[in-house]
Amino acid sequence: MGVLAGRTALVTGASRGIGRGIAERLGRDGARVAVHYGRNEAAAKETVAAIEAGGGSAFTIRADLGAPGAAEALWEQFDRHADGLDVLVNNAGIGNTRPIGEIGEAEYDAVFTVNVKAPFFILKHGMGRLRDGGRVVNISSGLARTAVMPDNMAYAMTKGALDVFSRDLSKVLGTRGITVNSVAPGIIDTDNTAGMLHGSEGGWERAAAFSALGGVGTAAEVADVVAFLASHGGRWVTGSWVDATGGSLT
Template sequence: MSRTALVTGGSRGIGRSIALRLARDGVRVAVHYGGNEVAAKQTVDDIRAAGGDAFALGADLGAAGAVERLWSEYDVHADGLDILVNNAGTGKQQSLAEVTPDWFDRLFAVNAKAPFFLVQQGLSRLRDGGRIVNVGSGVTRVAFPQDIVYAMTKGALNTLTLALAKELGPRGITVNTVAPGIVETEMNGWLADPAAASAAAAYSAFGRIGQPDDIADVVAFFASGQARWITGQWIDVSGGSLL
């Protein structure tokens, strides 16, 4: 029986690369999107064109009742789950003084609350021996006051990983976090500035900016049987940034 994965935020950027990579491994992929249905359908079409299987699911994870609606729609398409990738996230660089209560609540709703309840409500669907991969961030390894709330939400995700790994171990379910550094995606549109891109590349030991496939390949490893003896781990996938 082929495995089925749900990739949140799977229509663009890192999530799209993860969806495509898992599909190449023979996994059936539920491609979640927050608002860009066109991009999600394109990702599904690309997976199918390559011989894989996928379907799209839409839900604004920052809205009330979104998790329940997402799982209800998922159940229409699939019977059970093998891999959950909590990739969806939002953020923009804001200093402490710029943060409003509404923005604070929005970031925690999408980046921390949604993954928690996706797991809570998804456990009845997740098969024994399954995989949960949380997409964190390298900003939890260094001081990052330029986006303090975003960093806080990713820190919460790290703690969630540890607790879930302990709780779900008896079922053979692994839970790990991959933590990207600066990756060339729409979310990091500021990289279009050559000077900014050059400065960002200099952070990495390799002298370049990360690409979505750099992250997707590591997620695919954690989603595979080869990672069966690894759980509760936070893995830096930043190209050796700020060593």
């Protein structure tokens, strides 16, 4: 029996990248996983298939987190499959924005809508579905604490807002034994970073140089941190910002 046997988890943006890695790990730990996706149904079904191939259970839910009423639409679908939630991972996000001299209002609004507004209202409408003793993990970024990539300023700002959300929400939900934390990856090898890592000569080496460990992270390594916070072992950690950058901020 896995450490999350009998639990239900929801991971937003779980069709690929870090979100998929988290969903697969929680599935291996025994949770029944709601795999959220925005557009790519085929990729979400691949995540479900991977979880099921490992002996786990999962289902897909679709919601465009950039659209009005997205949170209500997400929970309406979730309720068709489950009657409560134990682990919520807010992972979905827009990962890049243009520099301040180039970004327009529409792009700025879009990244804040998906990265900040959506998690806020997912929790607003989901708190009653979260069982006592549950877990909330918000996926932040090392860029919330360093100006090493200032051209990605608007994105980094959204992650700073998400960290405040985690801190304050931990006080709101703490009386019910629900923990709330931010996990901050550094540069992770996903399709979102493929251009940076594989699209130019020396890209991988430059990225690895940020890390004190001299490497580029994987989705599985971030998922391991999330899995700890979701487990009984993480019960006394809340309101925290967990550095999962491989020492990129040292």
